[in-house]
Amino acid sequence: MGGRQSVVGPGNPRQAPGTVPVAWSPVALIVQKFGGTSVGDPERIREVADHVARTVRHGDRVVLVVSAMGKETDELLRLAADVSSTHPGRELDMLITAGERKAMALVCMALHDAGVPADSFTGSQAGFLTDTTHGNAKILEVRPERVRTTVDAGRVAVVGGSQGVSTENDVTFLGRGGSDTTAVALAHALGADVCELYTDVTGVFTTDPRLVPTARRMPAVSFDELLEMTASGCPKPAMRSVEYARTHGVRLHVRSAFTWQEGTWVDEEEPNMEQAIVSAVTHDASEAKMTIAGVPDRPGVAGTLFRALADHDVNVDLIVQNVSAQGVTDISFTVPRDDIERTLEETRKLVAEVGAVGVDADPDIARVSIVGAGMRTNPGVAATMFETLADHGVNIQMISTSAIRVSCVVAESQVEEAVAALHDAFDLADA
């Protein structure tokens, strides 16, 4: 828990008892990340500046990470498509990172207007050294000397999200959602007390509030749980940033920019804390189910298939293989709906090669999952889930489990009912 111990409590441990505090410093260093919607227009930029100004007046030191304004990244990509059919990664990264540059300079100006001295830094200036994988660069090292100097001088540092400079001195983009990663990596490199990720909603919810009105904001969630809560329908930190935070022990606080109420803290599980058996119900209706029937059950077939799909950048998610009967088996898996055609093309080659019966794609499915760290020590949770779904007439097409998650693939038309039923069955509703 490298991120936590530096929160200074009310009192200076080096101070002799009874003496007047001279250099008492309860100042926290906070990394605050605001996404594209939060800086979408001049008025919102000024609101972000006011928010930061209040944090600064409260006595804390702030490092800000900002994304490009609103839909600017999409607009830049559309411009690139209008200009050319060829988009070398190096040039695309140069183009896209212009968005964060604009946002960070504008936020700095608004901060000056709000009476808060501030300096902006590109990824390169903030010390983000990356590899040369344009469009999806990996951070190799963060050397935030200039950011630290600015903060030490009592100024706010505003850092452009999702960008860095490669080992070949080229501008790189960390990918969509990369601003969360920038914020977490910076919080780690600076030894910040907390990394605050601002979203449109007030935290992480037990399920999608648009589907289930009684959905409840979770005061805390563990890294592991959050990582299992993919695509639950409400904004959440990018998975990559949560992985980074878990690896480096950076404490996250997911909260709303439009209220000062506490959001959801993301942290390591407290070993001696009573775990909620089920913390959240999530769902995802963006995928399709692929089923290959009659696959000869011999070693290497699955390996060949999924290597071929990986080589074609198809992002396979759930994989289920039935028990073999009479030497043949069925393999089912889910892929993003956009990848159905590519997947069918590759899969049909394999079907012909290994002599399987055929392949079928079903886009009208959804996945519903329950997530909870307490599952590890509570057998029977999966059974409760299956019973609940059966009680509501929801047929389960595929099942996949991890230590703290159970996912079922169901018909898309039944997903809302499934989510509501499970949210109710596991007592997640607002008290």
Added chain:
Amino acid sequence: MGGRQSVVGPGNPRQAPGTVPVAWSPVALIVQKFGGTSVGDPERIREVADHVARTVRHGDRVVLVVSAMGKETDELLRLAADVSSTHPGRELDMLITAGERKAMALVCMALHDAGVPADSFTGSQAGFLTDTTHGNAKILEVRPERVRTTVDAGRVAVVGGSQGVSTENDVTFLGRGGSDTTAVALAHALGADVCELYTDVTGVFTTDPRLVPTARRMPAVSFDELLEMTASGCPKPAMRSVEYARTHGVRLHVRSAFTWQEGTWVDEEEPNMEQAIVSAVTHDASEAKMTIAGVPDRPGVAGTLFRALADHDVNVDLIVQNVSAQGVTDISFTVPRDDIERTLEETRKLVAEVGAVGVDADPDIARVSIVGAGMRTNPGVAATMFETLADHGVNIQMISTSAIRVSCVVAESQVEEAVAALHDAFDLADA
């Protein structure tokens, strides 16, 4: 003339007569600069790429300098004004230079589409080291190693105009029109054979073609003449870039991006060339005439006045002081019309201080000038100008001369007639 000798003629001087050329290399290195209008939309960007591709297929090596697209710089400034009333120079430069970044990345993509390998470079990556004067940074040094490496590898280098990195490692903007300076400085640093500045028109004209239909494109003009031809009504390279080119002997070619015809070459005067007595008639209707009447004729008054105006960033142009009579004199000068109020304010203080009679501002004036290197050795040119204006009933309000220019301030309503009459009187019309 460091820029000229490297144009290699049709033949290799190191080659023995009669032998077959083996490594004959007539390849020229050309810096081409395209302004904001030339890269104003995706279609124009593709046209620029086609133009460059043709230059490359012709066998020349090309370094490209591009401005921000269309009115993007204005839009970024408007955005800054919408966000904040405070615009720290460091942040404004970060914001504005995003425009050239976008343009250079998009031009690179279009070049790839046109089959021309290309890499983009920011001012910093292209080695433009500047001072820390944000918004109007001065180039201290150009170290174009990366540009040279790209060109040596047979690729086109696309450089963002008007930007650099300061001695404090901050992004700097060279100012409006700075892309011309970037192109000239790069041409010098690379030892390029020519710096081509592309505009909407086919070159530099003897006068404004919109005013005088017989205006003629000049095949060549000297640096000195071009520097005197301020604000002639047709696009011309930024003065700063012409100064830079003159100082460092960089040969310029002002031409149109929409035709392959020769434009106007800008070069040193050939010492033994017969000079045109008058090369061009220019005019400028953007200024106002200020007159301070009854100024006590004692040392220091003019110095005090113009120092005060300079301290308030008023850009004083022509200054004329009449001969003193009875110990008082009149001082007239021109300032941009936008600066009238500021100028009056400062000037009234001085009037009170030194006991002058008063100050008067007249915005309805224009300046008409004749420019020609041959004037130096041809007395009587000014007389011809004054006679011509008198013959057309144009009253002269102020006169100012340099070695190769005579300027008269006249009523704005008479400027078109004055320009046409002078263009005719000095035989500048198309033959």
